[in-house]
Amino acid sequence: MLRSPSRKTRLGLAAAGAATALLAAAGAPAHAAELPEGGVPEALYRFAVSPDSTAGANDFSCKPTAEHPNPVVLLPGTFFNHGANFVKAGPRLKNAGYCTFAYNYGMTSISADRVGGLGSIKASAQELDAFVTKVLTSTGAKKVDIIGHSQGGSVPMWWIKKMGGASKTAHYVGWAPSSRGTSLNGIVALGDSLNLMGFVTGISNVGQFPGVIDQTYTSDYTRELFPNGSNDVPAGPKYTVISTKQDRVVTPYINQTLSGADVNNIVLQDKCPWDAAGHIGLFNDDPTLQMTMNALADGPKTFNPVCKGYGVPFL
Structure with missing residues (x-):
């Protein structure tokens, strides 16, 4: 006849079980805390203090996963830097498990290491090519995904169309890209809007900077990139363009569209009618981030974001 274990034995077994559980917990890998997403106050701070630092980006020891x-690669807009432009996107991508990298292109002697996009776009595309090569070499990946805001959407477009970048790009996501040009008044409006928000560019005459002039409808750059008003892009990458009806910079917003084998042109207000985010406001607009993440994950082109967390309105 089996006897039930004594109280002393039961206590010993319980203690041993607890010790085993503690040892297992100690040996288990700790989960890193998620990076907080920033908004306008952090963007202002990073613009001035850490223009070359985006939370979650530029860890060259990062290795991509099967998922x-x-x-x-994140590319900021004209007069911005990636420290300010991607305070929301950088952490979200890193928290989702992406190896994320960011680059400030088009810096010149008058940029004060903060104001980007001033150099010629063709020269910036050469910088991008070198940066992508560095990223691919360090990660062992064959292709990159690119997210570009405004001129940050035009620089990779030159690289894709004119420098063979299509073969190295899996996904292209343009936030109000200026690839097909805008008016000079639109660029001046951008500078004025940034100053209103507190991003002091120190720029009084935008006409002297080639990266600005390249973005006009009439520039040699625009005519060479998209001749005769065309909007075609090469096959290979999957393209997503997110535009806003409230854009006062790259106008008219419908000229931001692309055409090609795998292109998804999205108007923000067609998804979220009450979202008043403007050209600048896409940087912290949550529906824009949701649609960006969906594009990178090869989600459905009919994806509808949750309409909340809107970006800076009208700017």
Whole structure:
């Protein structure tokens, strides 16, 4: 006849079980805390203090996973830097498991290491090519995903169309890209809007900077990139363009569209009618981030974001 274990034995077994559980917990890998997403106050701070630092970006020891095989390259807009432009996108991508990288292109002697996009776009595309090569070499990946805001959407377009970048790009996501040009008044409006928000560019005459002039409808750059008003892009990458009806910079917003084998042109207000985010406001607009993440994950083109967390209105 089996006897039930004594109280002393039961206590010993319980203690041993507890010790085993503690040892297992100690040996288990700790989960890193998620990076907080920033908004306008952090963007202002980073613009001035850490223009070359985006939370979650530029860890060159990062290795892509099977779930996210393509490192993501972030390119900011004119007069911005990636420290300010991607305070929301950088952490979200990193928290989702992407290897994320960011680059400040078009810096010149008068940029004060903060104001980007002043150099010629063709020269900036050469910088991008070198940066992508560095990213691919360090990660071992074959292709990158690119997210570009405004001129940050035009620089990779030159690289894709004119420098063979299509073969190295899996996904292209343009936030109000200026690839097909705008008026000079639109660029001046951008500078004025940034100054209103507190991003002091120190720029009084935008006409002297080639990266600005390249973005006009009439520039040699625009005519060479998209001749005769065309909007075609080469096959290979999957293209997503997110535009806003409230854009006062790259106008008219419908000229931001692309055409090609795998292109998804999205108007923000067609998804979220009450979202008043403007050209600048896409940087912290949550529906824009949701649609960006959907594009990188090869989600459905009919994806509808949750309509909340809107970006800076009208600017």
